[in-house]
Amino acid sequence: MLDERKAAILRAVVKEYIETAQPVASGHVARAGQLAVSPATVRNEMAVLEREGYLVHPHTSAGRIPTDKGYRFYVDHLRTPPGPLAPAQKRRVEEHFARAHGELERLLHDTGRLLSDLTDCAAMVTAPGHVAATLRSVQLVALGPRVVLAVAVLSDGAVVKETLELDLEVTDARVAAASAHLAAHLTGSPLANHSDVPSTGDDVTDGMVAQARRALADAAHTEPEQVYIGGASRMASTFEAIHTVREVLSILEQQYVVVSLLQDALRHDKLVSIGAEHGVEPLAECSVVVAPYETGTSPATVGVLGPTRMNYPQAMAAVAVVSERLSQRLQEG
Amino acid sequence: MLDERKAAILRAVVKEYIETAQPVASGHVARAGQLAVSPATVRNEMAVLEREGYLVHPHTSAGRIPTDKGYRFYVDHLRTPPGPLAPAQKRRVEEHFARAHGELERLLHDTGRLLSDLTDCAAMVTAPGHVAATLRSVQLVALGPRVVLAVAVLSDGAVVKETLELDLEVTDARVAAASAHLAAHLTGSPLANHSDVPSTGDDVTDGMVAQARRALADAAHTEPEQVYIGGASRMASTFEAIHTVREVLSILEQQYVVVSLLQDALRHDKLVSIGAEHGVEPLAECSVVVAPYETGTSPATVGVLGPTRMNYPQAMAAVAVVSERLSQRLQEG
DNA sequence: GCTGGCAATCGGTATCATCGAGTGCCAGCG
DNA sequence: CGCTGGCACTCGATGATACCGATTGCCAGC
Numbered sequence: 001m002l003d004e005r006k007a008a009i010l011r012a013v014v015k016e017y018i019e020t021a022q023p024v025a026s027g028h029v030a031r032a033g034q035l036a037v038s039p040a041t042v043r044n045e046m047a048v049l050e051r052e053g054y055l056v057h058p059h060t061s062a063g064r065i066p067t068d069k070g071y072r073f074y075v076d077h078l079r080t081p082p083g084p085l086a087p088a089q090k091r092r093v094e095e096h097f098a099r100a101h102g103e104l105e106r107l108l109h110d111t112g113r114l115l116s117d118l119t120d121c122a123a124m125v126t127a128p129g130h131v132a133a134t135l136r137s138v139q140l141v142a143l144g145p146r147v148v149l150a151v152a153v154l155s156d157g158a159v160v161k162e163t164l165e166l167d168l169e170v171t172d173a174r175v176a177a178a179s180a181h182l183a184a185h186l187t188g189s190p191l192a193n194h195s196d197v198p199s200t201g202d203d204v205t206d207g208m209v210a211q212a213r214r215a216l217a218d219a220a221h222t223e224p225e226q227v228y229i230g231g232a233s234r235m236a237s238t239f240e241a242i243h244t245v246r247e248v249l250s251i252l253e254q255q256y257v258v259v260s261l262l263q264d265a266l267r268h269d270k271l272v273s274i275g276a277e278h279g280v281e282p283l284a285e286c287s288v289v290v291a292p293y294e295t296g297t298s299p300a301t302v303g304v305l306g307p308t309r310m311n312y313p314q315a316m317a318a319v320a321v322v323s324e325r326l327s328q329r330l331q332e333g
Numbered sequence: 334m335l336d337e338r339k340a341a342i343l344r345a346v347v348k349e350y351i352e353t354a355q356p357v358a359s360g361h362v363a364r365a366g367q368l369a370v371s372p373a374t375v376r377n378e379m380a381v382l383e384r385e386g387y388l389v390h391p392h393t394s395a396g397r398i399p400t401d402k403g404y405r406f407y408v409d410h411l412r413t414p415p416g417p418l419a420p421a422q423k424r425r426v427e428e429h430f431a432r433a434h435g436e437l438e439r440l441l442h443d444t445g446r447l448l449s450d451l452t453d454c455a456a457m458v459t460a461p462g463h464v465a466a467t468l469r470s471v472q473l474v475a476l477g478p479r480v481v482l483a484v485a486v487l488s489d490g491a492v493v494k495e496t497l498e499l500d501l502e503v504t505d506a507r508v509a510a511a512s513a514h515l516a517a518h519l520t521g522s523p524l525a526n527h528s529d530v531p532s533t534g535d536d537v538t539d540g541m542v543a544q545a546r547r548a549l550a551d552a553a554h555t556e557p558e559q560v561y562i563g564g565a566s567r568m569a570s571t572f573e574a575i576h577t578v579r580e581v582l583s584i585l586e587q588q589y590v591v592v593s594l595l596q597d598a599l600r601h602d603k604l605v606s607i608g609a610e611h612g613v614e615p616l617a618e619c620s621v622v623v624a625p626y627e628t629g630t631s632p633a634t635v636g637v638l639g640p641t642r643m644n645y646p647q648a649m650a651a652v653a654v655v656s657e658r659l660s661q662r663l664q665e666g
Numbered sequence: 667g668c669t670g671g672c673a674a675t676c677g678g679t680a681t682c683a684t685c686g687a688g689t690g691c692c693a694g695c696g
Numbered sequence: 697c698g699c700t701g702g703c704a705c706t707c708g709a710t711g712a713t714a715c716c717g718a719t720t721g722c723c724a725g726c
Binding site: 356358359360372373376377379380390393394395396 | 717718719720721722
Binding site: 103136137139141142143147149151153155157159161162163230231232233234236237240242243245246249250252253 | 436470488490492494576578
């Protein structure tokens with residue numbers, strides 16, 4: 001463990017590096033930091049911190065830069081732990097959720113944008129899964145002679161739709177029969193694992209019913225976890241190397257990578273993942289700050305992605321507040 | 334108008350500049366181009382082309398770069414006008430549409446990715462509007478004591494949903510009555526402008542019916558034109574200035590800008606917009622190649638966005654083929 | 667009207683010296 | 697014993713300089 005002075009110096013280095021993106025010199029720390037010691041002393045301490053892996057040194061005559069380990073210590077020992085949001089920002093969040101209404105999709109999309117604005121990072125918002133939801137309504141609608149759309153409304157307000165391509169042509173009457181049969185027997189049961197449905201006494205209708213049930217059950221599981229990305233363009237200003245920008249943006253376009261990134265972070269109970277800590281190689285220069293939110297039916301996640309030298313207190317506070325208000329909003333409805 | 338030799342020189346300059354991104358020298362044109370003239374002659378012609386605004390000159394001892402006007406001439410006088418796609422790429426397109434099935438949203442999303450892969454540009458795919466679609470099914474589902482979800486299935490297979498927040502609590506029976514009433518009277522009419530519905534004799538039910546009709550009509554018009562962006566990350570490699578990358582990406586995040594960009598291009602019947610031709614200032618260094626596609630109900634657009642020095646024949650061919658196959662796919666279903 | 671020849675232009679690169687912000691180390695001080 | 701001031705040393709950044717080479721513009725001649 002680091003003694004208090006080393007910790008203070010490390011904190012000062014990280015703080016200044018986050019602000020300036022320049023290697024931090026001992027002189028600056030001695031002056032800016034509130035510890036009353038000479039630059040020489042700071043230098044000695046810095047040398048130790050470097051030996052222990054908290055800092056690095058681009059070249060001899062340069063200041064220090066934090067390593068991932070350095071950032072990790074910093075976020076684990078913040079003096080202002082969750083730190084509330086600045087009033088102006090708090091107000092923005094309140095306004096956002098007061099104004100927001102209507103479809104879940106739009107809400108989540110806009111929330112991503114909000115979070116990105118608040119943190120100057122790219123924002124990621126996953127949509128809650130529907131595994132735990134129950135069916136409020138099931139309906140089949142004929143679109144063509146062999147194409148039927150299965151539409152289900154879930155208890156959480158989501159609408160699941162699946163196109164069924166049938167093997168043979170069916171009459172409108174049979175579609176209606178199957179639809180009514182499904183509605184009668186499935187309403188109220190969970191989407192993921194709904195109860196058996198008795199036969200209607202008609203093979204064709206039964207076939208359609210079975211196919212619809214299969215499609216809905218599939219939708220519950222295999223549907224690619226939806227994730228909304230906001231403010232990806234900010235990544236263009238956060239990195240020097242255009243090549244890094246490209247890689248990071250490319251990752252953000254791969255939904256499943258983003259989703260598993262968020263899920264992993266949450267599974268390991270890490271609200272903050274720094275640099276190499278999350279396993280995604282191209283994001284080695286990035287940190288991720290996440291928070292779960294609750295919808296009543298199933299858990300989901302909000303988070304931001306930024307450079308390792310992002311403003312952690314700000315990001316943590318913003319993510320926390322947004323996830324909290326989002327939970328509130330979704331549970332009251 | 335340009336005489337044939339000037340045109341050939343201009344073409345050669347544009348072609349080489351697109352490949353190399355370097356100012357093109359008279360010597361290269363004389364050598365590479367199939368015209369049997371000396372560099373000096375080419376120089377003289379180039380000087381004229383510059384005076385007429387087709388080329389520019391970074392500095393005295395540098396080669397020439399095409400202006401927007403130069404590119405415009407190039408695309409308007411392509412020797413290989415629409416030029417079919419390379420076989421390998423053609424195959425990719427076929428595979429894509431053969432494999433693609435299921436929801437329209439996923440199809441369009443994946444098509445954006447395909448188009449981006451084919452052209453190395455960012456791809457844009459708008460979803461068809463629902464103004465012309467008719468209602469196949471309308472249904473109300475109670476989600477809470479004062480919250481009702483209106484779900485409509487359209488003739489084009491789309492599902493429109495709107496949350497209704499009621500002024501007073503309603504019974505399940507009334508919701509069912511309103512739902513049945515709507516289904517009975519609206520099925521078959523156009524979404525945008527559906528016929529009047531007679532009273533049910535119950536004020537509360539009538540209110541709900543009216544509110545649902547209003548919400549659906551609104552959805553037809555005000556629903557923000559959905560647009561799918563694919564491969565935005567490619568823009569990171571296409572520009573030198575990180576600041577340009579940022580601006581372009583930021584534009585791509587603003588759906589309504591993208592939508593109006595596409596619509597404007599199409600309205601003016603310009604399949605290719607070069608540099609400043611489309612009015613969006615931050616995209617001055619970009620070109621847009623679009624093509625309409627047909628869904629049967631209403632027109633929509635696919636397009637790509639790339640640097641002005643993009644591969645126009647390739648982009649035009651890819652966009653054309655994809656829009657054509659997309660139309661086919663959507664009209665057969 | 668085309669061409670070869672030639673001076674002039676100008677960015678890019680390499681070289682070099684210089685500057686200054688930093689560090690590392692050491693001797694001395696409290 | 698820990699802290700400090702002093703000092704030599706390091707090394708990137710900056711700027712001046714020269715030079716090279718690619719390229720143009722122009723002109724005289726074919």
